[in-house]
Amino acid sequence: MSDIFDDTAPPRVTYSNTGTDFSPVHDRLDQLFPALEAGLGRETVFPLVEGYPVTGTVTTTIRSPIDRDMTLAEVVEANAVTVARAVAVARAAQPAWAALPWPERAAIIRRAGDILAEMKWRMGPLLVLEVGKSRLEAMGEAEEAADLARYYAAEMERNLGYERLLPRAKPEESCSSLLRPYGVFGVIAPFNFPVALSVNMISAALVAGNAVVYKPGQINALTGALLVQAFLKAGVPADVLAFLPGGAATGEALVADTGLDGIAFTGSHAVGMEIHRRFAAGRFARPVIVEMGGKNPAYVTATADLDRAAEGVARSGFGLQGQKCSALSKVYVAAAIYDDFLDRLTARTAMLTLGDPRRREVFMGPVIDDRAAARQAAAVDEARRDGRVIMGGERLGGGIYDRGCYLAPVIVDRLGADHRLNRDELFLPFVSVQPFDDLAAAIADGNRVAYGLTAGCYAGRQAEIDLFLDQAEAGALYVNRASGATTGAWPGHQPFCGWKGSGGAGGKGGLGPWYLPQFMREQSRTVMLR
Template sequence: MIAKLEITRNYINGDWQEAKTRETMTSVNPATGEIVGESQKSGLEDIKLAIKLAKAAFHTSDWRSNSSRRSDALMQWAYKLKENREEIARILTTENGKPIKESRIELDACIDTLKYFAGMARSIFGRSINLSTTSYGIIDKEPIGVVGIISPWNWPAMLMIREVAPALAAGNAVVLKPASRTPLISTAIVKLIEENSDFPPGIVNIVSGPGKVIGDEMTTNPDVNAISFTGDTTTGKNLMKKAAEKVKKLALELGGKSPNIIFPDANLNKAIQAVAKSAFITAGQMCFAGSRVIVHESIHEEVVEGLRKQAEKLKVGNGLIETTDMGPVISEEQLNKILEYCEIGRRDAKLITGGNRLTGGDYDKGYYIEPTIFDQVPIESRIAQEEIFGPVLAIQVFRDEKEAISLANGTIFGLAAGVWTKDVNRAVRIAKKVEAGTVWINTYNKNYPQAEFGGYKESGIGRTRGIEGLMEYTETKHINIEIEE
């Protein structure tokens, strides 16, 4: 378990160092309210140095051209993470609050992702074209250069590795800015590479600090060639505006308001359990949380009652307790925001269960809220339209397929969706009409490193994971050869 007041440092050019500001930030355990560690509150001098040395490493090492080295480096990182999985899972739970069983799942996903992109590092491919009788073209894929990666606090390990692994596999150097609420876990994972000689100094750097300083500099600095950001839509839009000044390449995975559409012929027992899990995993603090249920009127009451039972049997508590099903939310600020949405829900809809802060005993030390369900939610209600980022589920009713699709597509978001039916034709028909980057059929929240993920509409641009996720971190070059006969 992480020691209280452990102080992490920035990792720049293969060296652990304190911020030039000599200032630190505190990390708080959301389950207890206790300070569990400190990280560097870096300034402009720190991030500029990291970018400068990352650029030098990219241009002077053989990283960009040695695919075998990149593959070996990523595979060793995966094995090192596997060796330290339990210790790092406890750090993750302590700093983020999620149940320890979720932390293990998250780290397993990190390991799998590193292994996948270790293999893909040797598979960067272009194509050749016979352009004419005397002209031959090579379409080449090259690394971009320095990639700035800004990761969130909700799944801070996986959502960092999900971007770092393909960026490195493609041959880039990276500068990481961890979320200010969860820098300890991000730094702990980066620390695993310090004895890995396959990583040239400067290829991987991590600098903690406020987003308005570190993130803004990464976005506007001309020596950062691309930015990857995972987080809320408002911040993503601001990054786009700033990056536009340099016409900088962006990969954005932003907010969601993902629906599960349940038809009368669905396996309701399976659907209800999966839908509840999708809504309340990580206390609902997931970009693709199944935060809306769109259910056919004929099974409405049965589904509502089933979801209520699932929500009320969840054990909410400290994530380090093995039997905990749902931990606290990340902060007092986030808790108050969720409670404000619950008040909106009480006015606009029918409260089925939850809606209150949990108090008494150990609950008073942390930021706990009941799993919450609202029924009869109007499509125009803010709890149906806005990303709450908390354990709040909104239920809506449909009469036919047309209405179901209209409700599913009735927000600015389009990250993910679920369709529940035994009718294969209907399932595919709906999946093709729903405006979302991922549509799960008779399941939810199944993610794989080899399958692309990303959003439609205001849920983001670009794709992560899979071949397209790898190619996001490359430039395309046409090399034309004139052949003399």
């Protein structure tokens, strides 16, 4: 199989090169899926501490959301004893890793990125099976993960290890500022982007000189184990990076361990805020680097290209079944073009193919589980009661659809501005549409949520664009983007910064130049020369 898994087939998939002919990618994936699936269900994934598997008493069977009859792996969950041991081992190993000259650490993390790139033809198909992503979403994530590791290595080099000479206060002294690692970081990753977001947090923490104790999403043990192998193969010492698969109990034990010097978390607002409170409650506050979701709006003015807007709204609202923290959740549309835009949006949404994401033509797969399907059903019932369901809401049945949660995308309108469905994050293929007469008022209403992750605007007048850029309260803004109204950030190009309840107090996001310094703390050094 080595000839199939090599890294030679163009073109490269990103989240924005939507006009590319990806036939060569699909042709290779057609070869890969049968061979990959033939080997599934035979592997047991263990926690890794010091590079060695750790046994346990609780074993979970991981099944694909595409088809619940498909067993992906058996997973031994890390218990509290294993978590405590992993943190202790990491604490003992971290000083030697931090003492390694920063150019050597950067070279190791860059090498991890190169290895992840070589793994993409295995990682991408696994993401389809683990998460239910479409083929191109999955391959894009595999590419993004490799770029993230390389990006943070380059940032360390670009900033010369974050050491800076400062002006002398006296001729006989030397003054400098240096950013130094905290020690041991816990990393807790979500299910929806299990490779890219894990690599984002892990590579930044490691290149800064920290040790890492890593817990993937409960269903992501296979991709989590594979990416850990990439870091170990690149030269990260086995005692510096621990792998702790498991569910809520594993995450709770990790958060509760006072041996952590900091934590990086991507997930829900409720859990992220609880971590914040707990890490601020000790003898001193420990750093918490978080991304906690969004309620992301887009604005379509009367001067917009409506076909472009409909394309971008549909892609961001329903890509990955709306299960992105950056997914578009509501769209404000100028009253003068409201009906015209709705017609175009519904027509474009009706063209999206829903089904088994192993097929090349499929854009939307299943939502992750029955709980998500129940939330969608409840939201549709509310929308029917309090507004209007324009399209969607049904659950597909028959064949493979009976073995997964395949939900038609939903578009609603006529809900009140303060309705729960217009304020709460849903994490579902569900878009609410609202008319507006005044763009400034619409933006102000879009800002009246607890979140501030992404926002988009479609407009033909510069004054409208400037108003959006000046007034929108979100960390990542997009204007006139057909590939996605609110989604599609890429390392080094679109930092993923959460404002308000979407991120930490500093609002500095991954994928950008201000993320890496958060894994370090400043030390001022004044040395008398004579």
